[in-house]
Amino acid sequence: MKRRHFLQFAGSTLAAMGLSQANFLKQAEGYRQAIAQSTPRKLALLVGVNDYPSPIPDLGGCLTDVDLQYELLVNKFGFAPSDVLKISDGEDIGPTRQNVLDAYNEHLVKQAKPGDVVVFHYSGHGVPVKDPDPIYENSDENGAIILNDPLSNVGGGTPKLPVITGRTLFLLARSLQTNNVTTILDSCHSGGGTRGTGRVRAISRDLLRAGSSGYEAIPAEFELQRQLLAAQGLSPEDFLAERKAGISNGLSIGSAQFSELALDAPFDGFKAGAFSYLLTRYLWQLPGSTRAESIRVNLTRSTKAAAAAKHHSQVPLFQAAPGSDSLDKPIYFTSPASGPAEAVITSISGDEVEYWLGGLSAQSLALTNEALRFTVLDAAREPVAEIEQASRNGLRAIGKKISGEGEPKPGMLLRETLVGLESNPQLRVGVHESLGEEVDQAIAALSNALVSEGSGRSQLEVTAVDGTTPLDYIFGRMTEEYRAELIAEGYEDTLPPVNTLSLFSPAMEPTPTSYGRIDETVTAAVNRLKPQLKLLLVNKVLNALSNTASSLEVSGEIFTVGGGPSLPLSGSRALNSEARSLDLEIEPFNAGSQLRIRVQNSDPNQSLYLSCLVIDPSGKMTVVYPYEWDAPEDAALIAPDSEVVIPKPETGKAFEVGGAGFLEVMTITSTGSLRNALRGLQEISRSADGYVPVGGDDSIGFLGSLLSDFDNISRNATFGVADVNSTASVVDGSAIAISSTVIEVA
Structure with missing residues (x-):
């Protein structure tokens, strides 16, 4: 089994690629209408636990998760505020085991009628406990959620914990009169402690001195299960058979599979569950009714694309009740009440x-x-x-x-x-404790590695890793202990050798192509990484901009020459786009395929300028349009109500994709020419026609020219923009559209 975390940390440069992809996929026309079911009532129970009794470590993002779900359900999916019950440290009802069980029974079981919608969300620690009737091979444990009840009978033997086990959650969901049930668990049942900037949402086996004997649930948990079995007329034998077959009701979504890790992560000014933030932000951008299976596919592509950039392999776990069509229904069994919004x-x-x-x-x-x-x-x-x-x-x-x-x-x-x-965008880099006495030296070297020629300020924000500051990357050493830990957890990718210096993801996953020779000095490693750090900063800025809504009437697709998979893209997330169906499953492109990109300007009156970049997982950029450098501004122009195909068919050229992995295709359309950026690219290309690779040393200058062009176009496009802070680089959605489309090659 692979070692897995959940990715979507603040500023992680490519983590948003799949989400950007989803934002633009939803603009394509012709999606099939997903099955939607109107319901008389929508009920939700949202549970978040940050504060735990000692020695269980507190979490920081679970209350945010509750707010993320509440605002989404009420304002996007039309839940009545009075029908959404919140249980957390900050609410009138505290997150004790009995309070959660009572609320599930009173708020959900007793009120939900056939056809109603039910959502149960839990964010907090998970823990593995002994299962009297195991359903997993080679394991006598099952997952449980743990609330903030006082602990007793811990510290020796087999501690008995006040948990709600997976067995009980199975029976509770089974007792509901409706089949329109969505259960979301942002927790995990293995690991523990911290990983890079995040804290694992699990209680480690040795935390309460359980040793090899593990944990057990308190006797009251088994008594409750006996009562639920009797009330449902279910024999222990049939109960075991149903559990082995799958979940009991509706749809279950997990942030981490059994024996995998989910993280409580810092973002810019807040903490949240990495998965909860990823999921809810994705759902805010849905234009209409969408099958849960399509959401699963697109979220999986998002996390796999991030994995390609940062060797991260976690994908969300979606499970439907056996024999049900839950994956063919909307994720909350109800259509969004509104279109996309930020x-x-x-x-x-x-x-x-x-x-x-x-x-x-x-x-x-x-x-x-x-x-x-x-x-x-x-x-x-x-x-x-x-x-x-x-x-x-x-x-x-x-x-x-x-x-x-x-x-x-x-x-x-x-x-x-x-x-x-901001006038001086920065890449956030943390220095890991694995550098020992060289931490201060590394901070100093990185702080002076990238200095803006214009402002004289560092373009790297460097700090020691403290578990609370959001980071884009971590600079550290691969130790023998950590390498052994990765191998023991089933890490299947190629690992850097011991005593090499490397960039890691915020979850301490080794970043591809970033490690050097064994026993390299800190100074040498920082100098070696300068070009890559520049590229990663440029990618971070471009991906942030690709999430901006635009009113430009741009659409298009990436297609296979001669027939095969295709992928819609759009440079416009129209401001007033209405809710409509999104039901699209994306096939990967075949290795060796030849691809072209079609971009359509549907505005009957406005000419647009187009530029197109391709970015590989290491951050390397190649400008693929325009590619006629004797007159690049003319080549970039798309006339009103017309289209351009890249490369032009008459040239006989196409993009050939090889190997396996992910590429990001970024299209930039604007009402004015990107004059400064094109002039710089013309110099790089030495006026020879063809694609232009933008290396690390050229990338910062290219970014500066691009932002200058964006600012000039935006300030001249709309009345009232000129008075915006003159030190900021302005991007106006009425004049510029930036799309980020991820393609998978298999």
Whole structure:
């Protein structure tokens, strides 16, 4: 079994690739209508536990997970606030075992009728406990969730814990009168402690001195199971047979499989479950009813694409009740009540508008605090006002209305229309304790490795790894102990040799192609990594921008020459796009296939300029359009209501993809020419036609020229943009569309 974590950390450069892909996939026309079922009532029970009794380590993101789900269910899926019950450290009902069991029975079992929708979400620690009737080969344990009840009978022998086991959750879900049940568990049942910047949501075997004997559930847990079996008329033999067959009801979604790890991770100004944030942000961007199976496929592609960049192999676990069609239903068994959004207004106080930023990526939050503007949409998704952000605390922000005849109201959705990148974007790099006495030396070397020629400031934000600061990468040494740990956990990829210096992901996964020779000095390693760090910074900025909504009428596809798999893309997440079906499963492209890219400008009056980049998992970029460098501005132009195919068919060229893995195709369309960027690329190409590789040494200059072009086009495109902070690089969605499309080659 592979070693697995869940990825989606603040600023992880390529973690958003699959999500960007999903954002643009949803714009393609012609998706089949997913099966949707209207229901008279939608009930949810959301449980989050941050505070645990000693010695169980506290978590930091579980209350955020509850808020992530609450705002999504109420404002995106139309749940009534009174039908969503929250149990957490910060609520009136605390997260004890009995409170959760009582709430499940009173709020869900007793109220849900046939055809109703039920959602149960848990974020907190998981723990493996002894199973009297094991269902897994080679294991006598099963997973359980643990609340914040006081601990007793621990410290020796076989500790008995106040848990709710998988056996009980099976019976509780089975007791519901409806089959429209979604259970989400953001926890895991192996590991423990910290991994890089995150904390594992599990209790390690040795934490409570269980030793080889493991843990058991308290006697009350088994008594409850006997009562539930009797109430349902289910014999122990039939109970075991049903458990072996699968889950009991509806759809179950797990952030980590049994014996795998789920992380509680820091983001920019908040902590959250890596999986909960990934899932809910994805769902905010859905345009309409979508089968759970399609969501599973696209989320799997997202995490696999991230894996290709950072050797991370976790994929979410979706399970449907045997014989059911749950994977063919929407994920919450109800269609979204609205189209895509980045935020929702939660309250109004005087001229201050407070809103929840659940639909923005971590990359966007980290890089776009200089200037953010949103269009306020009414129930018909018509623009009624524009607000500008004044401050942000985690995922909650405050803004003020700056234009529009309508008045913002709670519940109205927001689409991001203008962003301002900070004047000196930085890559966040942590220095790991594995460097020992060389930590300070590494911090100093990295801090001086990339210094902006314009501002004189470092383009790397460097700090020691402390488990709380969000990071893009970690610089550390592969030790003999850690390498053995990875191998013991079933890590199947090629590992760096012992005593090599390397970049790691925030979850301490070795990053491909970043390690050098054995016993390399810190100074030599930092110098060697400079080009790669530059590329990773550029990728981080471009991926943050690719999440910005745009009103440009751009669409297209990547297709196989001569027939085969194709993949829609779009440069436009239209501000007022309505809810509609998204039901698309993507086939990987075959190795050796020849591909072309078709981009359509559907605006009957506006010419657009197109540039296209291909980025490999290591961050290396190649400009594939334009490729006629004697007159690149003319070559980049797409006339109104016309299309361009890259490469042009008359050239006889196509992209040939080989091997296996993932590539990112980034298309940039704009109302004005990217004059400075094209001039720089023309110099790199020495005016010879063809694709232009942008190496690490050229990438920072290319990024600076690109941001300058974005800023010039944006400030000249829309009235009122010119007064935005002059030190910020502005990107206006009415003038620029950036899409990021991930293709898989198999």
